Amino acid sequence: MSSPAHHSVEQSPRVPEEPELPKHVAIIMDGNGRWASERGMHRSEGHRAGVNNVRRITTSFADHGVKYLTLFAFSTENWERPDDEVGFLISLMGEAVRQETQPLHAQGVRIRHIGRLDRLPDGLQDAIRESMELTKDNKGITLNLAYDYGGRAEIIDAVRAMVADGLRPDDITEDALQRHLYTDGLPDPDLIIRTAGEMRISNFLIWQSAYAEYYATDVHWPDFDERQVAKALEAYGGRQRRYGRLDPDETS
Ligand code: IPE
Ligand code: IPE
Ligand code: MG
Numbered sequence: 001m002s003s004p005a006h007h008s009v010e011q012s013p014r015v016p017e018e019p020e021l022p023k024h025v026a027i028i029m030d031g032n033g034r035w036a037s038e039r040g041m042h043r044s045e046g047h048r049a050g051v052n053n054v055r056r057i058t059t060s061f062a063d064h065g066v067k068y069l070t071l072f073a074f075s076t077e078n079w080e081r082p083d084d085e086v087g088f089l090i091s092l093m094g095e096a097v098r099q100e101t102q103p104l105h106a107q108g109v110r111i112r113h114i115g116r117l118d119r120l121p122d123g124l125q126d127a128i129r130e131s132m133e134l135t136k137d138n139k140g141i142t143l144n145l146a147y148d149y150g151g152r153a154e155i156i157d158a159v160r161a162m163v164a165d166g167l168r169p170d171d172i173t174e175d176a177l178q179r180h181l182y183t184d185g186l187p188d189p190d191l192i193i194r195t196a197g198e199m200r201i202s203n204f205l206i207w208q209s210a211y212a213e214y215y216a217t218d219v220h221w222p223d224f225d226e227r228q229v230a231k232a233l234e235a236y237g238g239r240q241r242r243y244g245r246l247d248p249d250e251t252s
Contacts, residue, residue, distance in 0.1 A: 112143070
């Protein structure tokens with residue numbers, strides 16, 4: 001206990017082990033623009049730094065044993081930003097998919113996309129589909145990219161899909177709706193992290209997050225590092241999830 005080496009280990013966050021470990025972590029990667037502005041840089045530099053952080057954080061969650069990581073990269077509302085920023089974000093996504101697929105594949109990461117593909121340029125749609133196809137049998141962490149994703153749009157798409165499938169009113173259950181969401185096959189997120197200090201959900205996984213634990217940090221996304229990952233997991237490990245029930249010791 002008193003050795004210096006042991007002491008430094010004790011000071012780092014205590015990352016929980018299963019079952020206290022979240023199976024699915026979802027992140028609202030916010031603060032790229034502010035990160036750049038604070039450094040006197042153009043917002044686009046913040047987005048670039050943000051993309052460059054994706055592999056490091058994916059690897060870190062995978063190393064902790066998290067099985068699913070969803071990253072919110074572009075919302076249905078982000079189309080309302082100035083044209084030059086939207087254009088930059090789209091070309092950056094293309095660059096990122098082309099650059100990052102191979103190294104992630106080499107690490108056994110399975111890549112998925114949630115959101116709408118049809119509004120993206122054909123080349124980007126193809127790149128995303130190819131990266132999903134290449135990695136679909138990988139057994140490592142599932143990296144789920146929320147790009148042109150909106151929670152309300154997802155629910156509308158699910159309702160349309162149920163109608164198209166001919167479901168009758170009695171067939172419309174929570175399970176049926178869940179199966180028609182973009183996230184079909186993925187467990188609900190256990191932990192939602194938001195960087196850059198904002199305390200809102202911004203239309204992210206609004207159905208799936210019904211009982212997710214929420215963790216907010218002031219750190220801007222490009223600065224969110226392995227230590228921040230450990231801190232978020234530590235905080236999660238201290239939470240008590242009740243799902244509307246009582247604690248076991250309150251029922252006796
Ligand atoms: C998050 O960073 C990335 C996207 C929403 C695309 P922001 O661009 O929202 O950064 P801030 O919030 O302006 O700092
Ligand atoms: C949420 O961030 C969307 C992404 C991180 C992709 P925003 O920056 O768009 O959210 P608001 O506008 O602050 O709610
Ligand atoms: Mg923002």
